[in-house]
Amino acid sequence: MQESDLMDQLPDGQSRGDAETEQIMLVSLGCFCGPKLSFKNIGRGAETLPFDWMRTRHEGLVHFLRNDWGKRSNWNGFFDFNSKKVVPGCNMTTYRSYYHSFWHDDPTDPGMHERYLRRINRFNKIDAKSRPVLFVRTIPTTEELKDVPELLNLLRKRHGEQAYLLLIIDFQKTADGPAVVEGMDNIMVHYMAGSKHVNQEGLPAPPYGEAVNLALDWIVGRPVGVMQFDSWDTIMKCADRTDWGLNGLGGLYAFEPSLEAPEEEPFESMPDPLPQLPAERSQFLIEDYAVKALEGDRLGLENLKVVSLGSTGLVKASLLSLALNTPELPFDWLQISDAGVLHFLRKGWEAPTREGLGAGGQRPSEKHGFFDYTTRRRVPGTSLMMCRSHVHSFWHDDPAIPEVRQKFTKLFQQFDELTDEPDVLKLFVRAVATSSELGRARDLMQAITKKFGKQAALLLICDFQSQVRGPHMVDPFEDLMVYFLEGDAHKEAIPYKKPIIAALDWIAGRELQISVAPDLKALEALAQPTSWGLRGLGGFHAFEMLTASADEWLPGPEEQWLVDAKFEADKESLALVSLGYHEKLGQALHEFNAEASPFDGCFVSGEGVLHFLRSDFCDFLEVPKAEKVPGTDFFVRRSCYHSFWDHDGESALNSAKEGLRSFRELLQTTRTKLFVRAAANADELLLIGELYGELTKRFGRALLLVLLSGQATRTTFTLQDNYNILVQFFEEEEDAQTGSMRCYTENVKKCLDWAVGKPSKVGVVPDLAALRGLVTAPNPPISGPGGALPEVCALFKEDLHLASTTDESPESSMSNSSSPAKITASVDNGPSC
Incomplete structure (x- = not known):
């Protein structure tokens, strides 16, 4: 109804x-x-x-x-x-x-x-x-x-x-x-x-x-x-x-302004002719390229599946022509941006691509955000219908047709079932729509690994290259190959045959001459700029775009959705990183697909964050052996700056090692980095300037969001001389004291508009001392698991009564008691306080 x-x-x-x-x-x-x-x-x-x-x-x-x-x-x-x-x-x-x-x-x-x-x-x-x-x-x-x-x-x-x-x-x-x-x-x-x-x-x-x-x-x-x-x-x-x-x-206008599609602005420096698939529906393309495969040699490896990630159907056509084990999947015949692939990999097929549509929307067909599009036009001179959003476009399937949506629903299931095959090697292949994608390759590789595990590799193909050619690797990414392909390859029957065969040889361990770039920035610099993947059939753009260039132009209701969608896309592309204090902050940021951080699974003081940034984390993992927390089933490793809590004495530290590796890899990405700190107490506000300075010293431009609970009202401030710092005061909540994720999630969400440059109303203070003076009451420290204080040193003016636990070890029996614990911890082997 x-x-x-x-x-x-x-x-x-x-x-x-x-x-x-x-x-x-x-x-x-x-x-x-x-x-x-x-x-x-x-x-x-x-x-x-x-x-x-x-x-x-x-x-x-x-x-x-x-x-x-x-x-x-x-x-x-x-x-x-x-x-x-x-x-x-x-x-x-x-x-x-x-x-x-x-x-x-x-x-x-x-x-x-x-x-x-x-x-x-x-x-x-x-x-x-x-x-x-x-x-x-x-x-x-x-x-x-x-x-x-x-x-x-x-x-x-x-x-x-x-x-x-x-x-x-x-x-x-x-x-x-x-x-x-x-x-x-x-x-x-x-x-x-x-x-x-x-x-x-x-x-x-x-x-x-x-x-x-x-x-x-x-x-x-x-x-x-x-x-x-x-x-x-x-x-x-x-x-x-x-x-x-x-x-x-x-x-909004009640009707489209004309029967004819409006002429779209041409892109500069497009290949002529532009490589494109035949103007046929996907079922006929599958049949056509399957016939070509029967005529050719069979390639491939046993126990390997090859998956197309776009950005063009020519990738799938090449895979079929080479008779590879390539199941029919959602991205096969679409044009899709890397932002679109990341969106659906991270959030799933139902996640809306813009506000008001997609999963949970008010229309039956919008259960899946994947089916959302804005423009639907007949492709001139063909029987095809183009359906286009700002992140993807359909050309060989019409998602307005119920049977097509039913088919894609099965393809979603087949794609997700690939995660149930952890022992099967998977090669993901993508021809980049623009050469700038190469600088963002870490994000795509990370999303693939997170979803499919370590038995996954990624081949990126950069078309229309004449100065640098052939396969390249990037330090330190062992599962990523980038192939610079000459334009003449598109004159061949199987345009991507060379890069695909090179990737198969690479996976099989065969001898292959590969150049190595020191990082992704250097890799992107090797590429001749290209944006050929932004053009579709019939002279249409592949994606919705704002074309107005006048400085004084303001979007009306017809264009505002795309402006808003761009802001939402920018939010998705942010690299959110937790700086502690509480372990629950890192968990809360996972809702936003945050980067892994060494501070995710630990408690850390503001002085501790500064110390580790300045020392390049030299002693971050040098903590005493795990000790049992009396009256609980927790073990703890402590220093005067931070502590790790878990149930086995090892898992939190191992996670911190992975987080530290990811933290260092942030230097590889060009994404805007938003660091989030939940202040342990009001005095930490005076450290914000030093903290921001250390972050910019390491990463260049960065944004810093600091959250402080226990205040009378929710208020947001920035500094008069630095709008890249935002401080959010919010009301005292029971959840904040117990470490629930919700209080962090909601407050971070409210601040994302600022991070992507969307107009926001905030208070401006002249300096940190003035900001500290606005605090209504210092928030009490958040207690650790079992009610124990999460620091050895009395950072929060708490008296710690130390009790011996030398006879306990991770292998000892664990208590299920939830009574508050007061414990001792030896710091002989850790950093001095």
């Missing part, structure tokens, strides 16, 4: 009980839902018809009604649309074409098709030969007035001579009320003031009930007061210009 079905169930108003006029059928012709709502308001709801709950141009009515409106003509494209946009300010999506738009229905839903086909069949059977029928239309623009006689003649020809038309012109001042035209016996025009759209309380109300009842009286021959006009030209001259109906809800 969709929104229009719910609107149909709205109760009818009080009927005037007029038996004579109630025999006259009422039919809404749009241009919006106002006529139908007015029918219901006067007790004349009746059966639903196709134009009741949608927006329609005059050209749309004529297009649908003039031809055979049936299955043979594919319903004259009634279910087609060219764009899909979230309506700002309400839980609604609009599907628009030039002719019409759906605001209360999803035209990709099979159930919607069934209901609307019944409505269309009902409309086609309207009989105005044997009894009168009143068609009611309010025009969206006075530009349509010149075409009204055409519509009247079409209705009479199609349905019978007793077809009457009530035409309503809204927001009028010069003329007011009903009018008839000499020589045009079947039409009444009603000039209506804007005040009719609100009731006596000033609230929106169905506006046309009075006009409809008056027209019904006129049809049955009752005397009515009307203006008499001598010609249709006079009707048009008396109308005040209005275009109100060309605008929909939320400031």
Whole structure:
């Protein structure tokens, strides 16, 4: 059931009980839902018809009604649309074409098709030969007035001579009320003031009930007061210009501006000709390239699966042509950016790609964010339909078709099932859309390893290279190969044969001459700039883009979604890194796909973070042996700066080793780095300047977010001389003291707009001393597991009573008691306090 079905169930108003006029059928012709709502308001709801709950141009009515409106003509494209946009300010999506738009229905839903086909069949059977029928239309623009006689003649020809038309012109001042035209016996025009759209309380109300009842009286021959006009030209001259109906809800246009797709700005320095797949649907591409594979040699390794990650279907075509073990999977025939691949790898197929759509959205087809797109256009000269979002585009499958979505749902399952094969080698292959992707290769490799384990390798192919060619490795990534491929390779039947064979030899351990780049920045510098993957078929862009270049340009409602989507994409691309204090902060940041950090699984003081950054973590792992925490099942390793807590005495330290490796690898990535610190107490605020200085010394530009709980209200501050630092005060919560992740997750989420440059309201303080003076109360230290204090030294002015645990070890029996623990820890082998 969709929104229009719910609107149909709205109760009818009080009927005037007029038996004579109630025999006259009422039919809404749009241009919006106002006529139908007015029918219901006067007790004349009746059966639903196709134009009741949608927006329609005059050209749309004529297009649908003039031809055979049936299955043979594919319903004259009634279910087609060219764009899909979230309506700002309400839980609604609009599907628009030039002719019409759906605001209360999803035209990709099979159930919607069934209901609307019944409505269309009902409309086609309207009989105005044997009894009168009143068609009611309010025009969206006075530009349509010149075409009204055409519509009247079409209705009479199609349905019978007793077809009457009530035409309503809204927001009028010069003329007011009903009018008839000499020589045009079947039409009444009603000039209506804007005040009719609100009731006596000033609230929106169905506006046309009075006009409809008056027209019904006129049809049955009752005397009515009307203006008499001598010609249709006079009707048009008396109308005040209005275009109100060309605008929909939320400031969006009600219709696409033209039948033709707008010309898109060309990219500079594109290859000519641009390598592209044949303009066929995916099932035919699979068949075609499978035949080529039968004609060639069989390559590959046993126990190896090869997976395409785009950015072009030419990758999948090459894999099929080489007869490799390459299962059918979601990215095969798409064009997709590296941001799109990362989004779905990290968050899954249901994760929305923009606010208001995708998983949990209000439309049945949007269970999967993967199916979200904004523009849907016919590819010129082909039978293909292009469906495009800002991160991916469909060319060889149409996700508006239910059967296509069902197919992809199976492909999602097949892709996810690859994780159930830990012993099977997997080679992921991607032809980069732009050479700048090479500098971000760590992020993709990291996402693949996280999802599929260490039995995965990645081959990136950089096309149209003439200066540097062949395979390259990057220190220290052992599972990543980058192949610089010459443009002439696309003249071959299998354009990616050389890089794929090189990758197979690499995985098999065969002798191969490979150059090695010291890091990803150096690797990217080797590439000749290319962005060929940003172009699709038919001259279309592969992805939605903002093309306005004027400095003073501000996005309107039509473009704002893409601006917002860019902000959300920037948030996803942030490298979030925990700096402690509490272990739960690192766990909370995992919701944002944060980088692994050495501080994730430990407690660390602010002085400790500074110490380890300055010493390059030289003594970070040099902690005393694990000791049992009395009365709990925890073991602890402590220094005067930090402590590790776990159930076996080893796992936390091992995780810290992995986090330290990842922390050092951050130097390899060009992503914006946002470091997050949960301050242990208010005095830490005075260390923020030193902390930020150490971060920038190591990483260059960085952002620092500091969270301080235990304050009277939630308030956000930045420093007058450094807007790259943000401090969030938030209220005391029980969760903050017990270390629950929720309090950190919610407060970090609120600060991400600042991190990506979205306008935010924050307070500005002159210096750290002034910031410290705003603290309402120092927050108490967060206790460690079992209630124990997480530091050996009395950093928080707590007295530590040390109890001997020398007879305990990780192998000893563990207590299930949850009583608070006071323990001792030897620091003879650790750093001095």
